[in-house]
Amino acid sequence: MTIRVVVTVLVCLAFPSIALADVGVVKVSKGIAVVERGGQRLAAAVGMKVHEGDVVVTGRDGAIGITFQDNSLMSLGPDSRLSIDRFAFDSTTHRGAFESSLGQGTLSAVSGKIAKQSPDAMKVRTPAALLGVRGTEFLVRTGEPSHPTGITR
């Protein structure tokens, strides 16, 4: 147990990026927009850092836009839920992976360096399909258009 803690601390010191894990920055935030992280719900203000594992949720009048480390852009319309399942990016080689899931709502996306460097490295899941992205701009709607996320603050 103690050894595991020591190893974790050493790994975090050796690779600060693992400890920080910032994968994107909120650039646009309208109405109700939150980030669910570790059981907490945080208001998603402009400038907030987005982490791998975060779930981004908008309310009835909400919208949010995020720029990711590889220049990918993603934005959500109202009553939407997007989880950032996996994001890895090497700024030297441009290799990486970007996987997210749109549980409901609308997503507008512009792929970045990851999709350009490695076809099939960027994927978006919906409850009904898996979208493989190759250097492109695209839109996704899943679930009933007016189904509320129930987020009110």
Place this chain on the structure above:
Amino acid sequence: MKRTAWWCVVALAGMACAKYPTAPVRPDLYVLLPGAAGSSGTLAVTHAGGESRLDSGNTAASFTPSGALHTAPIAESEIRQHFGEALNAQPRRPTSFLVYFLADSDELTEDSSRNIARMLDAVASYPAPEVLVIGHTDTMGTDDYNDRLSLQRAQRLRSRLIEHGIDGANVTASGRGKRELIVPTGDQIPEPRNRRVEIVVR
């Protein structure tokens, strides 16, 4: 006995004709846009009924009542109707600037100094701005050597931007070595235009 058989036929026919409540059609809509760079790329859609591919701009895929995927062109007005709010929330696209150093020197060329001034204006115009300083080299030398050299150049320029008043917390330096030539050349070719630092503001 004969009558029972007859009733069976009637019952079966009734079952076949009965309007069973069918599963609702999934309201999903997947749209490929024409890319800003001129090419639309492709969107591969894998689902329970197989795989479909969108490969031209302004085409949409939606589910049919039988669960198959139907692809068809989609009008701009329909895109706006379904995705207007998401599109309006899209962050501004990154802007990039190139700077060159004078040969064997720490000094920037005159054009490059002007680019730095424009870059500072851009930084002020983005919400929560980030600045990426990305070094590039020509093809002289090994990959390792050029990875190090390109990172050094980027770090040097990063320090200079911080002197210009940009918050260091928002500036990252990285090196791409000889992976991204602006002027395509073979290996081990000196080319001043490839020895550059790119500054991306986003």
